[in-house]
Amino acid sequence: MDNLRPMRRLQEFDFIIVGAGSAGSVLASRLSENNRVRVLLLEAGDSDRRLWVRIPLGVGRILNDARYVWKAETEPEPELHGNRIYWPSGKLIGGSSSVNGMLFVRGHPKRYDEWRDNGCPGWGWSDVLPYFKRLEDCSFGDRSLRGRDGPIGVTRLGSDPLTEAFLDACGEVGVRRTDDYNDENPEGAASIQLSTRNGVRCSTGLAYLRKAQKRGNLRVETNALARQVLFDGRRAVGVTYTQDGRLERIRACREVILCAGAIRSPQLLELSGVGRSEVLQGLGLEVVAALPGVGENLQDHLMPRISYECKVPATVNDMLTSRLRLAREIFRYAVHRTGLFATPSFTALAYVHSRPQLAYPDIRLQIGLSSGANRLPTSSSNGLDPFSGFHIGGYFLYPGSRGHVHARSLDPAQTPEIRANYLAHDQDRDVIVRLLGMIRRIAAADALRQVIVREVRPGPEMETDEQLLDYARRTGSTCWHPIGTCKMGSGPDAVVDPELRVHGLVGLRVVDASVVPFMVASNTNIPTIMIAEKAADLIAGSTTLAGC
Numbered sequence: 001m002d003n004l005r006p007m008r009r010l011q012e013f014d015f016i017i018v019g020a021g022s023a024g025s026v027l028a029s030r031l032s033e034n035n036r037v038r039v040l041l042l043e044a045g046d047s048d049r050r051l052w053v054r055i056p057l058g059v060g061r062i063l064n065d066a067r068y069v070w071k072a073e074t075e076p077e078p079e080l081h082g083n084r085i086y087w088p089s090g091k092l093i094g095g096s097s098s099v100n101g102m103l104f105v106r107g108h109p110k111r112y113d114e115w116r117d118n119g120c121p122g123w124g125w126s127d128v129l130p131y132f133k134r135l136e137d138c139s140f141g142d143r144s145l146r147g148r149d150g151p152i153g154v155t156r157l158g159s160d161p162l163t164e165a166f167l168d169a170c171g172e173v174g175v176r177r178t179d180d181y182n183d184e185n186p187e188g189a190a191s192i193q194l195s196t197r198n199g200v201r202c203s204t205g206l207a208y209l210r211k212a213q214k215r216g217n218l219r220v221e222t223n224a225l226a227r228q229v230l231f232d233g234r235r236a237v238g239v240t241y242t243q244d245g246r247l248e249r250i251r252a253c254r255e256v257i258l259c260a261g262a263i264r265s266p267q268l269l270e271l272s273g274v275g276r277s278e279v280l281q282g283l284g285l286e287v288v289a290a291l292p293g294v295g296e297n298l299q300d301h302l303m304p305r306i307s308y309e310c311k312v313p314a315t316v317n318d319m320l321t322s323r324l325r326l327a328r329e330i331f332r333y334a335v336h337r338t339g340l341f342a343t344p345s346f347t348a349l350a351y352v353h354s355r356p357q358l359a360y361p362d363i364r365l366q367i368g369l370s371s372g373a374n375r376l377p378t379s380s381s382n383g384l385d386p387f388s389g390f391h392i393g394g395y396f397l398y399p400g401s402r403g404h405v406h407a408r409s410l411d412p413a414q415t416p417e418i419r420a421n422y423l424a425h426d427q428d429r430d431v432i433v434r435l436l437g438m439i440r441r442i443a444a445a446d447a448l449r450q451v452i453v454r455e456v457r458p459g460p461e462m463e464t465d466e467q468l469l470d471y472a473r474r475t476g477s478t479c480w481h482p483i484g485t486c487k488m489g490s491g492p493d494a495v496v497d498p499e500l501r502v503h504g505l506v507g508l509r510v511v512d513a514s515v516v517p518f519m520v521a522s523n524t525n526i527p528t529i530m531i532a533e534k535a536a537d538l539i540a541g542s543t544t545l546a547g548c
């Protein structure tokens with residue numbers, strides 16, 4: 001802070017939104033539809049006008065690049081042999097929707113009803129379905145369930161021999177094919193649905209903000225790092241942020257809305273004096289509101305993968321090790337917008353039960369057309385296998401383990417302390433072993449057995465439950481789905497109420513993945529966009545929105 005130039009003149013907006021990610025871009029767009037209000041959107045990252053952001057397969061290239069992501073790591077994970085897990089998230093317009101895997105998943109209707117029944121009226125399936133329909137442009141599926149002309153394009157991937165073999169093998173072990181896993185019964189196996197349009201990523205930056213940015217009442221500031229929410233007593237009245245080495249102070253006459261994501265919204269609350277007393281005291285901050293739930297209740301999906309050498313030379317491995325195949329795939333993408341470049345490398349998924357008596361599936365499996373020692377290998381020098389290969393990964397959808405994230409310095413640019421506590425819960429360990437067994441059963445079914453040369457990792461010698469659990473501990477990695485750190489609800493650990501207002505304060509909301517109390521879906525982007533769509537209506541309904 002010492003090197004900062006002084007503040008410029010104080011300016012005022014009706015709404016200040018922090019973070020132009022999945023939620024923030026949607027909210028800024030919807031609120032600025034009303035031309036009587038002035039909206040300021042602050043984004044710490046830069047523009048999203050980059051080639052690799054647009055091309056679906058480009059995700060492998062951008063996740064290690066600080067121009068696109070916040071690079072972050074967990075603390076050593078006690079149940080993962082002390083491994084630190086790399087946790088990147090988007091730092092640009094569109095946020096994580098500009099760097100994610102684009103899987104389009106709404107989640108299970110029964111989980112939304114459980115969310116509603118846990119002290120959150122208004123968040124049951126029938127309440128949120130209209131917002132899912134409003135956000136999407138989907139050309140297939142039942143019209144009463146799927147939206148036809150919303151901003152986010154939905155594409156169903158076509159098939160290829162390996163994906164077909166996976167889907168057939170699922171059928172052989174009793175997992176039926178489903179036509180649309182985003183309908184009211186998400187169960188079974190299917191090609192994946194992507195948030196893309198004409199083979200191009202459909203981030204919230206592109207789908208919502210591009211058009212909204214032309215409005216005179218919306219100002220978008222990039223490279224603008226919010227530092228603190230300002231309070232007058234218990235009312236949020238503005239924000240300080242840094243941009244080009246200058247400290248700015250902006251007033252909000254209606255609301256400040258944090259959309260900085262599940263890692264950085266709780267961090268920003270803490271830096272503003274809102275959170276656990278001991279964390280605030282440790283940072284030397286005055287307590288504006290003691291809310292013990294801030295930064296707690298962190299949840300994520302942990303995914304181990306089994307990889308295979310195969311006989312089908314149509315994988316990402318083949319493309320990256322042969323110039324001819326690479327040229328062919330570039331041609332396919334450039335001319336038809338299809339082929340490997342139009343995928344994030346995974347192509348099909350299955351929702352299955354770890355135990356038959358469960359009311360709904362609790363495991364998600366997926367096939368990815370690449371294999372290597374790393375999660376996102378891009379060449380043999382960083383782990384790509386030098387042969388045709390694919391993997392099947394899986395994760396427990398509803399983990400019981402809970403971690404936390406807390407600010408450890410007054411600098412918002414510094415990564416907060418992240419502890420996921422993966423596999424701390426007994427059930428998480430049990431299900432992860434079961435799902436690895438299930439992957440092997442699918443791989444042993446005729447359709448896949450015929451195309452597999454051998455299991456490469458962990459290898460057939462790893463047989464017992466203990467060995468499989470150890471494999472998951474050694475190699476499991478994040479699915480990049482952090483949620484829950486500004487939990488919605490009414491109990492002492494809740495941070496926001498069902499209208500997304502921070503408990504005990506006025507004029508301050510949190511609208512992003514952090515408010516989701518527990519996992520409702522296998523993927524978190526579309527639920528987060530739904531939350532922002534609903535938040536826009538809640539905000540419009542709670543004020544005359546005449547402009548202040």
Ligand SMILES: Cc1cc2nc3c(=O)[nH]c(=O)nc-3n(C[C@H](O)[C@H](O)[C@H](O)COP(=O)(O)OP(=O)(O)OC[C@H]3O[C@@H](n4cnc5c(N)ncnc54)[C@H](O)[C@@H]3O)c2cc1C
Pocket residue numbers: 018019020021022023024042043044045063088089090091092093094095096097099100101102103104105224225226227259260261262264265268412479480481482511512513514523524525526528
């Ligand atoms: C690599 C990866 C792959 C994923 N794959 C999928 C997938 O295939 N399908 C799916 O459904 N979900 C996926 N997800 C998860 C999904 O993208 C996220 O859950 C969702 O984008 C979260 O949205 P959000 O609005 O909460 O946060 P984000 O979209 O991360 O937005 C937060 C924004 O706030 C900005 N910000 C943070 N702090 C500040 C500050 N102090 N000042 C100003 N700006 C700030 C950030 O730069 C960012 O732009 C993936 C995520 C990642 C990272």
